[in-house]
Amino acid sequence: MFFISLFFPVAALAATPTNFDVDFKKISAAPLSPAQGISFEKLRGKVVLVDFWASWCTPCKEALPHYNRLYKAYKDKGLVVIAVNEDDDLKERDAFLKGQKFDFYIYQDQDRKMLGEFKVQALPTLYVFDKNLKPVTFYRGFGPDKPALLEKTIQDLLK
Numbered sequence: 001m002f003f004i005s006l007f008f009p010v011a012a013l014a015a016t017p018t019n020f021d022v023d024f025k026k027i028s029a030a031p032l033s034p035a036q037g038i039s040f041e042k043l044r045g046k047v048v049l050v051d052f053w054a055s056w057c058t059p060c061k062e063a064l065p066h067y068n069r070l071y072k073a074y075k076d077k078g079l080v081v082i083a084v085n086e087d088d089d090l091k092e093r094d095a096f097l098k099g100q101k102f103d104f105y106i107y108q109d110q111d112r113k114m115l116g117e118f119k120v121q122a123l124p125t126l127y128v129f130d131k132n133l134k135p136v137t138f139y140r141g142f143g144p145d146k147p148a149l150l151e152k153t154i155q156d157l158l159k
Helices: 058-077 090-098 113-117 146-158
Strands: 004-006 027-033 047-053 079-085 105-108 125-129 135-140
Touching (some): 047 058, 047 146, 058 146, 125 146, 135 146
Parallel strands (some): 047 079
Antiparallel strands (some): 004 027, 047 125, 125 135
C-alpha cells in the first residue's frame, strides 16, 4: 500500500485565517483514488487544497463536486486537490464514492492523525496552500458563496 507524505499540519489557528503557522512534519494517510496517491515532492510549486470530509456530512458532499470542477479547470495550471476522508463507516464512504466521479486525490485518514495535526474542528474544513506550501486561508463549512471566493483565491495564487 502506498502512502502520501503531507508536511503541513497546522500548528495553531488564530482568529485570522492566514494567521497560522505550518510545522512541516510527516503525516501519512492511505490513498483511495488514484491508488498510487501523490508524493510530497510533486506538491512543490503547486497550489494545494486539502479538504477534510465525510460521507455523512451533507455540506461535505455538496462541496466535493465544486472542488472537482476547480481541479479539472486548473490542474494543468498547477492546482492539486486532496480530499481526506474521515468516515468511520467505510462501507458508507465506499457507497458514496461509487456513485461519484472525482478526478482529484482522495485519502483515508485511518488513524485520525491528519485531523488532529490540522486541528480540524468541524467538517467540512478546507485549507489552501500556496506554491511554497504556506497556508493562505481555510474555510469551515460550505455555502453558496464559497466556490466563487475559492476560485478567486486559486486564480490569484496560480499567477
